[in-house]
Amino acid sequence: MRIALLSNPSSGRGRHAQADDDARLRLMRAGHEVLHVRTGSYEQARSAGSALVAQEADALVVVGGDGMVHLGLEVVAGTEVPLGIVATGTGNDIARHFGLPSRDVAEGTRIIDAALSGRTSTGRVLAVDAIRATRPDGTVVAGGHQWSLAVVSAGFDAAVNARANLMTWPAGEGRYLRAVLAELSTLAPYGYRITTDSGTWEGPALLAAVANTRYFGGGMDLAPHADPCDGMLEVLRLEPVGRFRLLGLLRRLLAGTHLDSPHIHLERTASVTIEALDERTGQDHGLRPPPHPYADGEPLAPLPLRLSAVAQAVRLLLPAPGSGLGAGAGT
Numbered sequence: 001m002r003i004a005l006l007s008n009p010s011s012g013r014g015r016h017a018q019a020d021d022d023a024r025l026r027l028m029r030a031g032h033e034v035l036h037v038r039t040g041s042y043e044q045a046r047s048a049g050s051a052l053v054a055q056e057a058d059a060l061v062v063v064g065g066d067g068m069v070h071l072g073l074e075v076v077a078g079t080e081v082p083l084g085i086v087a088t089g090t091g092n093d094i095a096r097h098f099g100l101p102s103r104d105v106a107e108g109t110r111i112i113d114a115a116l117s118g119r120t121s122t123g124r125v126l127a128v129d130a131i132r133a134t135r136p137d138g139t140v141v142a143g144g145h146q147w148s149l150a151v152v153s154a155g156f157d158a159a160v161n162a163r164a165n166l167m168t169w170p171a172g173e174g175r176y177l178r179a180v181l182a183e184l185s186t187l188a189p190y191g192y193r194i195t196t197d198s199g200t201w202e203g204p205a206l207l208a209a210v211a212n213t214r215y216f217g218g219g220m221d222l223a224p225h226a227d228p229c230d231g232m233l234e235v236l237r238l239e240p241v242g243r244f245r246l247l248g249l250l251r252r253l254l255a256g257t258h259l260d261s262p263h264i265h266l267e268r269t270a271s272v273t274i275e276a277l278d279e280r281t282g283q284d285h286g287l288r289p290p291p292h293p294y295a296d297g298e299p300l301a302p303l304p305l306r307l308s309a310v311a312q313a314v315r316l317l318l319p320a321p322g323s324g325l326g327a328g329a330g331t
């Protein structure tokens, strides 16, 4: 088969920079023709991916983290071209959901080869839902980032993400921790207007997140019951709480035991519109506007946004259930 391979050498903080060569060689040894492009930026990678897919690639494989899967989805969403994932990122939340291995190029490429070659005891092709972002009236958002696979968030964590991206030191996890501490020190609720299939809610919250798959933030089990094959999204809202309670809830999020907290509200819906309360109502409620939303760890278009589940928007190359490959169950 003809495989387009896109890689991000900076994924996983550059610790797996040779993973793409390794993946290319392994897929070639399995008998595939591999068109590999290693680019210097997200935008270059996206246009290279679109060009490769237009050259009649049979599959697109991304080597990198959740941001690379987000990019790959943007390229193939709505086409029949399947997407394979060799997870070498920092968080790998999408791989975690689907039971794909992290930082194991041999196993990752074995699954891709098996799924493409129809060896159903080892791999399979599964059509899954994706989240499509538009303006509330349905018009297309500018600048790409229309599609997301895992979680769109416009709350505390998005503010942390944005702040960490602006910092130049320290490197690695230290920067994220510094950003969390800075956000905690100025903690205050945001004003939202959230419209789901069942109606509109307005008010203050610290987090509004929309999940298609379970994990975000590098292993936080945000939506333990999320099923990307059910045509539905899970909308989670966190009421305003103090710093200490928030830290406790973040700890429970890691284990996925946060849903019984009275401060967390969960709703299933096929689509949701998230708006800044004051902007929408024209009144001053004394609440901050929500931060710029993030999707799969990447900055999305600013609010207001309508997020819809699009059934079977992308065909993923996954381990076969019970094959013993990858990290376990998955959907």
Ligand SMILES: Nc1ncnc2c1ncn2[C@@H]1O[C@H](COP(=O)(O)OP(=O)(O)OP(=O)(O)O)[C@@H](O)[C@H]1O
Pocket (backbone or CB within 6 Å): 007, 008, 009, 010, 011, 012, 013, 038, 039, 040, 041, 042, 043, 045, 063, 064, 065, 066, 067, 068, 071, 088, 089, 090, 091, 092, 093, 296, 297, 298
């Ligand atoms: N050549 C490139 N192709 C794509 N993205 C790139 C490239 N170089 C730098 N980037 C940046 O890398 C980020 C995505 O990284 P990626 O998600 O692959 O790894 P990660 O952040 O380590 O993993 P994770 O998202 O799983 O935590 C994007 O925000 C993008 O701007």
